[in-house]
Each structure stands twice: as structure tokens, then as C-alpha cells.
Amino acid sequence: MSNNMAKITDIRKTVEQLKLEVNIERMMVSKAAADLMAFCEAHAKEDPLVIPVSSSENPFREKKFFCAIL
Amino acid sequence: DFLHICKQCFILWLREKQFSLFFCEVQPNETLTNLKAESDTLKTKLEDERAKLHDVELHQVAEKVDGLGQFIMKTRRTLKGHGNKVLCMDWCKDKRRIVSSSQDGKVIVWDAFTTNKEHAVTMPCTWVMACAYAPSGCAVACGGLDNKCSVYPLSLDKNENLAAKKKSVAMHTNYLSACSFTNSDMQILTSSGDGTCALWDVESGQLLQSFHGHTADVLCLDLAPSETGNTFVSGGCDKKANVWDMRSGQCIQSFETHESDINSVRYYPSGDAFASGSDDATCRLYDLRADREVAIYSKESIIFGASSVDFSLSGRLLFGGYNDYTINVWDVLKGTRVSILFGHENRVSTLRLSPDGTAFCTGSWDHTLRIWA
Numbered sequence: 001m002s003n004n005m006a007k008i009t010d011i012r013k014t015v016e017q018l019k020l021e022v023n024i025e026r027m028m029v030s031k032a033a034a035d036l037m038a039f040c041e042a043h044a045k046e047d048p049l050v051i052p053v054s055s056s057e058n059p060f061r062e063k064k065f066f067c068a069i070l
Numbered sequence: 071d072f073l074h075i076c077k078q079c080f081i082l083w084l085r086e087k088q089f090s091l092f093f094c095e096v097q098p099n100e101t102l103t104n105l106k107a108e109s110d111t112l113k114t115k116l117e118d119e120r121a122k123l124h125d126v127e128l129h130q131v132a133e134k135v136d137g138l139g140q141f142i143m144k145t146r147r148t149l150k151g152h153g154n155k156v157l158c159m160d161w162c163k164d165k166r167r168i169v170s171s172s173q174d175g176k177v178i179v180w181d182a183f184t185t186n187k188e189h190a191v192t193m194p195c196t197w198v199m200a201c202a203y204a205p206s207g208c209a210v211a212c213g214g215l216d217n218k219c220s221v222y223p224l225s226l227d228k229n230e231n232l233a234a235k236k237k238s239v240a241m242h243t244n245y246l247s248a249c250s251f252t253n254s255d256m257q258i259l260t261s262s263g264d265g266t267c268a269l270w271d272v273e274s275g276q277l278l279q280s281f282h283g284h285t286a287d288v289l290c291l292d293l294a295p296s297e298t299g300n301t302f303v304s305g306g307c308d309k310k311a312n313v314w315d316m317r318s319g320q321c322i323q324s325f326e327t328h329e330s331d332i333n334s335v336r337y338y339p340s341g342d343a344f345a346s347g348s349d350d351a352t353c354r355l356y357d358l359r360a361d362r363e364v365a366i367y368s369k370e371s372i373i374f375g376a377s378s379v380d381f382s383l384s385g386r387l388l389f390g391g392y393n394d395y396t397i398n399v400w401d402v403l404k405g406t407r408v409s410i411l412f413g414h415e416n417r418v419s420t421l422r423l424s425p426d427g428t429a430f431c432t433g434s435w436d437h438t439l440r441i442w443a
Contacts, residue, residue, distance in 0.1 A: 004102065005435070011105045018112035021323060024361060028123045032360035033131040037403055039340045040386040041135070047384035047400070048428045050138065059166070060146040060429045060443035068215060 115135070120362045128364045132403035138386070141399060141409040146429065149180050149439040154196075156433030157214070158248075158420045162203045165425045169210045170439055171198035177212045179224065182424075182431065182441050191222055191232045200248045204255040206394065211239070211258055213246035219260050221272055231288055240270045247289045253296050254317075259316075261288040267304050269316060281314050285322040290334045295341045303344050305332030311346050311356065325356050327363045334378040334421075338402075339385045345402075347376030353390045367400040369407060378420050383427035391418030391432050397442070413440055 048058060049070050055061040086256045087390055154174035160166055167188070175196045179189040191212075199214040204221075211433040213219040219240035222232045229374035240246065244263035251258055252269075257278065261267045267281040286307035294301045300316040311332055313323040337344045342366070343357045351372050355365040367388060374394035381388055387408065388400040397418060416435035423430045429443035 005248065007102055008105065011102065011109060015105055015109050015112060015326075017321060017422060018109060018116060020320070022112055022116045022119060024323065026119065026123050026361045027357075027359040028125050029128070029357070029360045029362070029364055030126045032357040033126065033364065035127045035359075036128070036338070036340070036343060036357065036364075036385070037132060037135060039338075039342075040384050040403060043384035044341070044386065046381050048426075049382045050384055050386050053428070058428045058443055059278075060369075060441055 096192050108291070123360050124362065129405040132405075135403055137404070138295075138408055140400055143409065143411060145413045145440045146443045147182060147185050149182070149185055149441075150437070151178055151180075151190075152176060152437045152439075153428040154437060155416075155435040156419060156437060156439055157197065157199045157421060158201045158212075159431055159433045159439060160201055160203045160210075161422055161424055161431065162207045163205060163425055166426075167203070167207065168431055168439065169201050169203050169212075170433055171201035171214070171418075172196050172431070174439070177201055177210065177222070179210065179299055180439070189224055189232060191236075193220075197245070200260075202249050202251055202258075204251050205253060206255050209255060211249050211251065213240065213249060213260075215245050216416065217242045217244060217246060217262070219246050219249045219258055219270070221258070222410050237272070239272050239275050240268060242266070242268070244287070247287065248291050248359065249367045250291060250293055252293060257286050259291060259292045259293065259302060261304055261306075263287040267291060267302075269331070279316065279319045281312075281319055281321070283312055283314075284310060289331060290417075292336050292344065294337055295339060297341060299341075303335045303337065305335040305348075307331045309348075311335055311344070313344075313358065323358065323361060325363065327354060329350070330375070330382060333375065336379050339381055339383060345379050345381065345388055347379040347390055349375035351375055351392075353379055353388060353389075353400065360382055365397075365402070365405050367405060367407075369398075372398065377418060378422075378432075380421055380423045380430060382423060389421055389423070389430055391421035393417045395434070395436075397421065397432060411442060413442075414438070 152172040159170040166183050168180045170184050175193045177191045195216040197215040201212040207362045209223045211221045221237045240260045242262035242264045248261045258270050266283045269279040273340040288306040291304040305311045309328045311325045312321045328348040329385045332348050334347040347353045352368040378391040388402050390398045395414045399409040406441040414434040433439045
């Protein structure tokens, strides 16, 4: 009896969760994709791995080595 | 664990330190069969609603975008010092310090420019699967097989025993798989092999919110960029990626298209999408506003699982660390592979872009970390 109650409670929670998920507002993929592309393009200049900056501005590509004086 | 006293209209749940009281009235027609049928109908409806928006593929829309130039990245630093598999790493906001954790039970803080070790802590357990740097740079959090997440303030005095100031924050009933500070040092979000995620107050150790919904181990999580509000995404062994409202504990959206465990999830920099890496050897992109998967990053030649993913600053590149020891770099919009990077001598287990986007760091079962730029 109590096992059945637990199952009913679980599946009722699943049903409520699914109702929430079904009812959210959605956007067409074409619009969502356009927004993703627009973001990439707008931020490309600030992305040092897409538009490479000179080696002197990338601390890991710098040729000089650091020495710790003990 | 929960205590379940079942009467006709009264169920008491006992969860961690929280008590929630439900009054449950069973309606005569609410049998298990009816509810199951309703659940199936809703699942089909959800698929139908999502399919209605699928008017085009992302890579088709991206055909007009310029291709990326030649992509060259190399190992610029190798961090050696762990005695066993590196399982996790995180960058400090200062763009040069890194914290890493290992199966050897150690958590090490490195200066990535010089490769010097600045701090080391020995945890009471092996398999420290999760570590994170605090936003202030003054503390690190870590945990694993001890089922806890502990915070260690970092001392300026290199001789001080960090373990003495350790603060236990999170308590799960199974291993800690991932942890992340929210936008301050005051709260930590955790995910666990016990199937839940949880939000904790660091100072008091109090559980602020718990997130139930995964039906197996939760392996990873990522917080939405702060501009987009209080949500996070988690991925698990139930092949699901769930998006959660941090305040209410509610699961807002759920995606189940992977064919195996989801090892890593990461938000697209705008917060409108997230990527996942899975044992099914694919990475995928899910758009939150279209509420569906919009890209799959895969190749027939890639047959080993992806353990960790991260985006470049603009979101154009997706870096994936794989169990075949390589890193594959994907053009997020076009869906094509831009580059494959070799160097590690065992599985890549963790990968994160540096805060200024000039480099990324990988950790591997070969005991080392590498900085690529």
C-alpha cells in the first residue's frame, strides 16, 4: 500500500514536471541560430584564439622565461 | 534518505537538514496506470512541441559565416608534480594561477606562467575529483571520495599548514563529482554521485537548496554567466542535461539526446546555450531558447568519450578533451573540426579556458597538466 503511494507520488511529480517543460516558451531554431552567430561575430575581435593577438600580448606565447632568484 | 510515513493524506519527507510537509490527497481516478498514461502523452507532446521549431540546422544558417583561419596551438607549459591521475583543474581570476586535484589525494596551486607550485594540500581521501578556485583568489574548494566539499583558505605564508584551516562545507551521501563557487566566495554549488546537486553557504555549511531530478550520478555542472541570471546546468549518468533555477530548486528544462554518460557541461558565453561532452564520443550544443539540441560535434574516427568541454571567449570554438588522449577543436557554428591537438600520454580528464581567453589548460591521467596557447 505504502509502496504504491510512493510510486504515485513519484509519477505525479514527473507529470507536473513534464507539464512545466511542455509549456515553456520556445523560439524557432533559425532565430536562435542567428542569435548565436551574431554573438560570435560581435565578440570575435575580443577572442584571442579566433583573431590571434601578437605573441607579446599572449603571456604564454612570450619567448622570455621567468627565473626565480633563490 | 527519507522517512516515509504513508497515510491517506500525509507524507513527511526528511531531507538533510530540511523538512518539507506535504498533504497528499489521492483522487479516486488517480491510479498508477492513469498517471503513467498521462506522463507518456506529455513526453510525446514535449517532443512534438520541440520538433515544431526545427525549421533549419545551425550549420546551414552558418554557411554564410567566414571559415576560421589556420589554427595553431601548442603546449606552452607542462605542470609536473602530481603522483597520479589529474582529475580536475580550475583557473584563478588572476589568469595565471591554477588549482588542480588528483587521484593521489593532493590539491596543488600552481603559477602557470612559471610552473612553480605555490601551495599543496593532502586530502584525507584519494580521488579528489573536484576542485574550484574562489572568485577572490583567496581560497580553493575540493572533494571527492570523501563525499564532502571542503574549502581551504590560501595563506600567503608558504610554510603554513593549509589543512589546519580547512572548512567542511558540503555533505553528500556519495562522491563529490564537481563543485563551483557562485559569483562570490560565500556560496558553493556541488554535484554528486548521490544523484543530486546542492547549494551551500560556505560560512555556516548550511544547505540552502537541493536539486533533485537526475536518476543516476550527477557528473558535472556549470553556472550560467552572471548576466543571465540564477541558473545552472548539470549532466549525469542518466544521459540527461538538466537546467535548474537556483532559487526555487526547480528543473526548468531537461535534454536527453546523448547515448551515454554526460561527463561535462559548459555554457555558451551568451548564456543562451550550453555544450556537453559524453562517453558516446560526441559533444552537443543545446539552445535554451529553442529548447533543443542544435548541433552534434562528432566524427566516425572519434570513438572515445569526451571528458571535458569549454568554449573560446566568443563562443566560436569548442575545445573537447577526450579519452583517446587528444583535444579536438570544433567550429561551433559550422559543426566541423578545426584542429586536433596531441601531447598528453593518457586520457584528458579536465579542460578549461583561461579567464582572458588566451590559453586553455588540460589535466590528464598521465599525471600532468598542460597549458596550450
